[in-house]
Amino acid sequence: MKPILEVKNLKVHFNTINGVVRAVDGISYYINEQEIVGLVGESGCGKSVSQLSILQLIQVPPGEIVDGEIFFEGMDLLKLKPYSDEMRSIRGGKISMIFQDVMTSLNPLLTIGQQLIEMLELHLRLNREKAKKRAIELLELVGIPDAKIRIDDYPHQFSGGMRQRVMIAMALSCNPKLVIADEPTTAVDVTTQAQLLEIMKDMVTRFKSSLVIVTHNLGIVARYTHRIYVMYAGKIVESGTSDEIFYLPRHPYTIALLGSVPRLDESHPRRLSPIWGLPPNLMDEIPGCAFRHRCLYAAQCENKSLPELKEVSPGHYVRCHLDIIKKDHEPFFRQQDIRS
Amino acid sequence: MLKKSKNRFGNLGYIFKVMFARKVVIFGSIIIGVFFLIAVAAPWLAPYDPLEQNLRATLQPPSRIHLLGTDELGRDTLSRLIYGARISLLVAIVVVIIAGGSGTIMGLIAGYFGGLTNTIIMRITDALMALPPIVLMLAISAVIGGGLKSILFSVGIVLAPTYCRLMCGQILTLKQSDFIIAANVLGANDVRIIIRHLLPNAFPPLIVLLTINLGTAIMFEATLSFLGIGIKPPTPSWGSMVMEGYRFLVKNPLISFAPGIAISLLVLGFNLVGDGLRDALDPRLRGTI
Amino acid sequence: MYNMNNYGGDLFTYITRRLIHTIFVIFIISFISFSLLHFIPGDPALTMLGPDATNEQIEALRKELWLDRPLHVQYAHWLTKVIQGDFGKSITYYENVTSVILRSLPISLYLGIIALGFSAIFGISMGIICAIRRATFLDNLISTFSNLGIAIPIFWLGLLGIYLFGYKLGWLPIQGFIWPSEGFGQSFLYSIMPIVCLGLPSLAILARQTRSSMLEVIQQDYIRTAKAKGLREHTIILRHALKNALIPIVTLIGVLARILIGGSVLVETVFNIPGLGKLLVNAAINKDFIIVQAGVLIISAITCFVNLVVDISYGWIDPRTRYE
Numbered sequence: 001m002k003p004i005l006e007v008k009n010l011k012v013h014f015n016t017i018n019g020v021v022r023a024v025d026g027i028s029y030y031i032n033e034q035e036i037v038g039l040v041g042e043s044g045c046g047k048s049v050s051q052l053s054i055l056q057l058i059q060v061p062p063g064e065i066v067d068g069e070i071f072f073e074g075m076d077l078l079k080l081k082p083y084s085d086e087m088r089s090i091r092g093g094k095i096s097m098i099f100q101d102v103m104t105s106l107n108p109l110l111t112i113g114q115q116l117i118e119m120l121e122l123h124l125r126l127n128r129e130k131a132k133k134r135a136i137e138l139l140e141l142v143g144i145p146d147a148k149i150r151i152d153d154y155p156h157q158f159s160g161g162m163r164q165r166v167m168i169a170m171a172l173s174c175n176p177k178l179v180i181a182d183e184p185t186t187a188v189d190v191t192t193q194a195q196l197l198e199i200m201k202d203m204v205t206r207f208k209s210s211l212v213i214v215t216h217n218l219g220i221v222a223r224y225t226h227r228i229y230v231m232y233a234g235k236i237v238e239s240g241t242s243d244e245i246f247y248l249p250r251h252p253y254t255i256a257l258l259g260s261v262p263r264l265d266e267s268h269p270r271r272l273s274p275i276w277g278l279p280p281n282l283m284d285e286i287p288g289c290a291f292r293h294r295c296l297y298a299a300q301c302e303n304k305s306l307p308e309l310k311e312v313s314p315g316h317y318v319r320c321h322l323d324i325i326k327k328d329h330e331p332f333f334r335q336q337d338i339r340s
Numbered sequence: 341m342l343k344k345s346k347n348r349f350g351n352l353g354y355i356f357k358v359m360f361a362r363k364v365v366i367f368g369s370i371i372i373g374v375f376f377l378i379a380v381a382a383p384w385l386a387p388y389d390p391l392e393q394n395l396r397a398t399l400q401p402p403s404r405i406h407l408l409g410t411d412e413l414g415r416d417t418l419s420r421l422i423y424g425a426r427i428s429l430l431v432a433i434v435v436v437i438i439a440g441g442s443g444t445i446m447g448l449i450a451g452y453f454g455g456l457t458n459t460i461i462m463r464i465t466d467a468l469m470a471l472p473p474i475v476l477m478l479a480i481s482a483v484i485g486g487g488l489k490s491i492l493f494s495v496g497i498v499l500a501p502t503y504c505r506l507m508c509g510q511i512l513t514l515k516q517s518d519f520i521i522a523a524n525v526l527g528a529n530d531v532r533i534i535i536r537h538l539l540p541n542a543f544p545p546l547i548v549l550l551t552i553n554l555g556t557a558i559m560f561e562a563t564l565s566f567l568g569i570g571i572k573p574p575t576p577s578w579g580s581m582v583m584e585g586y587r588f589l590v591k592n593p594l595i596s597f598a599p600g601i602a603i604s605l606l607v608l609g610f611n612l613v614g615d616g617l618r619d620a621l622d623p624r625l626r627g628t629i
Numbered sequence: 630m631y632n633m634n635n636y637g638g639d640l641f642t643y644i645t646r647r648l649i650h651t652i653f654v655i656f657i658i659s660f661i662s663f664s665l666l667h668f669i670p671g672d673p674a675l676t677m678l679g680p681d682a683t684n685e686q687i688e689a690l691r692k693e694l695w696l697d698r699p700l701h702v703q704y705a706h707w708l709t710k711v712i713q714g715d716f717g718k719s720i721t722y723y724e725n726v727t728s729v730i731l732r733s734l735p736i737s738l739y740l741g742i743i744a745l746g747f748s749a750i751f752g753i754s755m756g757i758i759c760a761i762r763r764a765t766f767l768d769n770l771i772s773t774f775s776n777l778g779i780a781i782p783i784f785w786l787g788l789l790g791i792y793l794f795g796y797k798l799g800w801l802p803i804q805g806f807i808w809p810s811e812g813f814g815q816s817f818l819y820s821i822m823p824i825v826c827l828g829l830p831s832l833a834i835l836a837r838q839t840r841s842s843m844l845e846v847i848q849q850d851y852i853r854t855a856k857a858k859g860l861r862e863h864t865i866i867l868r869h870a871l872k873n874a875l876i877p878i879v880t881l882i883g884v885l886a887r888i889l890i891g892g893s894v895l896v897e898t899v900f901n902i903p904g905l906g907k908l909l910v911n912a913a914i915n916k917d918f919i920i921v922q923a924g925v926l927i928i929s930a931i932t933c934f935v936n937l938v939v940d941i942s943y944g945w946i947d948p949r950t951r952y953e
Contacts, residue, residue, distance in 0.1 A: 057856055110872075606781045
């Protein structure tokens, strides 16, 4: 399968008064057709910024896309000007985004019908009537009851979960090849989360699109994705299929992350084990491994340089000097986890 | 937002740094500074006595002995302009202090006592704010008769309601704060809490209002003097100078032009500094004052 | 007072509530304006008629104005007549105040409304341009210009205009007023300078407010969503951003009404236009309190009415305030 999106060595910096923040420090990844990929990491690790850069939605001062190439349909997207016609036709038409903050992401003064129809008219060139029909269909697909009537309602007349469904409908309205969902469920309650994810999965399968889910919630990622990328401090530290990452994590951060999730299926109950310490300040140049200060295996690691991504098994890459396999989710240091 | 600092005045340095980072604020402060100096140094700076008439040299154009020319009674325009600065600034400062003081007190009373007192005071405030300022000032001046008293009173009445509303709002917000919801606290005369929590919150908008009102007061005083119900000739107020020059616009336009430029510059200075102050203290206030 | 209230589910109740509140305020204002007469040091009748008046004239005036009755009776009397449209007889004009006002009010309204339109169109457009082209030369230029616009005294600006365009260049007449019905071209020439002088501070304020509103709106999440949908820049600005930015600008209209009315006093004086403002100034100087009372009341009523309209129109503009 040829990837529909290929990101190579993306670097995004923010020039602030207090220094340069290296939000994204050289990440490379790819998305295949009809694939669901998860991008996981803590708040502030650069995952949202990386996705916004694809559509050039970063505020250019103070942000700056310093390096990298993003290949989509044969073009390097970073070479396009933000307001050029090509870029605009891609946004919403070929690559669309679902945003996190569901309460403020819809224009409060326009009806949801108007906000849907303007996209359909623009990208699919439908006339007003056809666009309205399709909009109603889309709303029905995402499960909005009485779509014919509610299409003329304003965003504040919908609950948070409903608004997110509207956003999902908007994102898929023009048959995009790729949908990027930036923390789509963070702002809603748990039951709604499950519903929204099912709808998203259903819609992308129906429209044959690929989906990137950016999140810090491992539960979602485990269940819904085919592959996962784990990010830390602006770099990708582990990548592989969901099964491999979940059952056989190889990077200390991933291990710690999985270990910190409360689980119902454990044989004996244990205390929550958070990852101690704080993420590094992205303004400082970090020589060597960024996770060192919080790594359980740091004492065993003598190499102070920056680890490269290594393929430890087919399709499974890890950025670590040590060769660690953890066969369980006990978040304790065990000497035998380290091989060689 | 303000950085935390160990002592209350540590923040001051930060505020000034942010404020004066903008060139327009520096420009505005320079203007205010210059006018202040002119006002203070008037007796030494002015080449002539502003009231001294010289009927043999009326309506002279600018020359080496009269840098801005003379008016219809032979008085030196430049000297009158310099003394005018003194008068305008003095009047403005006094008015703003009176208006700010009385308005704040009324607002505090309204907020503290609540209930009927609050309703009455706020309704009167609403009524006063509903009137166009100039109309209100005209009406009051008609009653009192013009002159300095009239200016102080009418400009004061126009400016005071804003302070009243501001402080009342601050107290009401304070009352609703979580830590005061416990009954009887405010009613139990805990003046200390009010002072400790009201002042830091109320200070930014208050000081911005004071600054901008200084400019407004100068404008209002000039307007009243121009209409003839403010400071009356021969006292050299900028507004009355413009009015006097109206008749001689053709023969010597400088009599009217010079004071107008002075008014514009000084008001501009206060506005720029006031804006800068507001943006530095809390950018969220932008557009609300 | 004029903050956003939601409609409480019923448009009618809301309007009624606002109406009652407005009427209440007008009452207070009318009382203030009425009682002005009684704050005068000395005898009101004497002050109004001047030191040359005979005793009979003073007595006649006192009887006419019920000055010897208790205050609330006077007020009630005055109020009843006002409601019937009778403001009394002017001291200086020897005619009914009502007819004097009917002559001058339309002129002021005409100039004021056109000035409002002028300042709105140019002010809002300039504000939008500033917001889109933030921190460029154009933005700084327009921002400086609007700062100046608020600082320059209107009466001085008028004098400047008279000197430059009236005297030096001779393009425009230096005083007076002509209705369009009496000659459209002439009317235009007579009205340009007054309208520009009148509208300039409002233009400046609108430009500043529009700029800051737009800048704030542009930062909002829904604008980012609009960009992510691939919409054209001008669609985003005009359709998505402007609508939202307009809300605080509409609030300004209440403030602008006050500024325009106040400005009309000055502009009419400078350009010698027989409008309500000039009437009021002359009355204040000549101590013709009958006119002053009437003028204050009418002007306040207009201002309150404008604010009421602005309040009610919130529901139309912002659908969030329409429902409970």
